[in-house]
Amino acid sequence: DAMVIQNPRYQVTQFGKPVTLSCSQTLNHNVMYWYQQKSSQAPKLLFHYYDKDFNNEADTPDNFQSRRPNTSFCFLDIRSPGLGDAAMYLCATSRDPLGEQYFGPGTRLTVT
Amino acid sequence: AQSVTQPDIHITVSEGASLELRCNYSYGATPYLFWYVQSPGQGLQLLLKYFSGDTLVQGIKGFEAEFKRSQSSFNLRKPSVHWSDAAEYFCAVGGTSYGKLTFGQGTILTVHP
Numbered sequence: 001d002a003m004v005i006q007n008p009r010y011q012v013t014q015f016g017k018p019v020t021l022s023c024s025q026t027l028n029h030n031v032m033y034w035y036q037q038k039s040s041q042a043p044k045l046l047f048h049y050y051d052k053d054f055n056n057e058a059d060t061p062d063n064f065q066s067r068r069p070n071t072s073f074c075f076l077d078i079r080s081p082g083l084g085d086a087a088m089y090l091c092a093t094s095r096d097p098l099g100e101q102y103f104g105p106g107t108r109l110t111v112t
Numbered sequence: 113a114q115s116v117t118q119p120d121i122h123i124t125v126s127e128g129a130s131l132e133l134r135c136n137y138s139y140g141a142t143p144y145l146f147w148y149v150q151s152p153g154q155g156l157q158l159l160l161k162y163f164s165g166d167t168l169v170q171g172i173k174g175f176e177a178e179f180k181r182s183q184s185s186f187n188l189r190k191p192s193v194h195w196s197d198a199a200e201y202f203c204a205v206g207g208t209s210y211g212k213l214t215f216g217q218g219t220i221l222t223v224h225p
Contacts, residue, residue, distance in 0.1 A: 004155075006155075040218075041217070041218075042202060042215035042216060042217050042218055043156070043202070043213075043215050044215075045212055045213065048212075057212075090155055090156065092156075098144065098206070100146065100158055100161050101158075101213060102158070103148075103155035103156040103157070104155050105154055105155040106153075106154065106155045108153070
């Protein structure tokens with residue numbers, strides 16, 4: 001089945017230690033998104049790629065970076081995680097920027 | 113700027129009862145509207161969407177929603193709730209420039225047997 005896959009499902013990292021979250025898709029969609037969802041809150045868009053074009057939300061901290069080496073994969077890098085970065089990170093894809101978004105199961109990040 | 117309000121943080125219904133979850137949006141043009149459902153610890157699953165055309169939209173799992181432009185609303189309904197419907201429901205509005213979704217705060221649905 002075509003789908004959006006996130007690895008790992010659970011990630012524990014230490015304060016200040018860089019961490020990378022992975023997302024892959026078999027839908028061959030052009031757009032990939034990263035959302036941050038803190039406990040009991042709505043998902044918040046961090047950035048997205050439209051093909052190779054990177055679009056950063058104005059309020060996304062510089063601590064968060066992203067890479068998309070090819071159509072199928074997209075990575076979220078947190079350079080120096082703080083306690084406030086503990087959250088669920090959701091990857092989503094869409095065929096085009098106006099299409100419906102398909103979400104992966106998320107990666108739960110814990111910062112100790 | 114686009115925004116979404118879900119007035120009810122938590123709703124409890126009995127199994128078999130009808131359900132309506134409220135959603136109000138703010139957007140300058142005709143919005144793209146979505147309802148997603150999220151089970152604990154899981155990603156979001158699309159229930160239904162409205163882009164244009166018929167204002168009553170049918171979705172998966174027996175859900176439907178009605179777009180009312182005059183009230184800036186897109187309420188989600190189900191005639192008979194099942195215990196497996198217990199989850200958190202998010203309404204979202206999409207812009208027309210690119211696919212930025214703005215989500216409401218979510219409504220947690222509890223279903224009593």
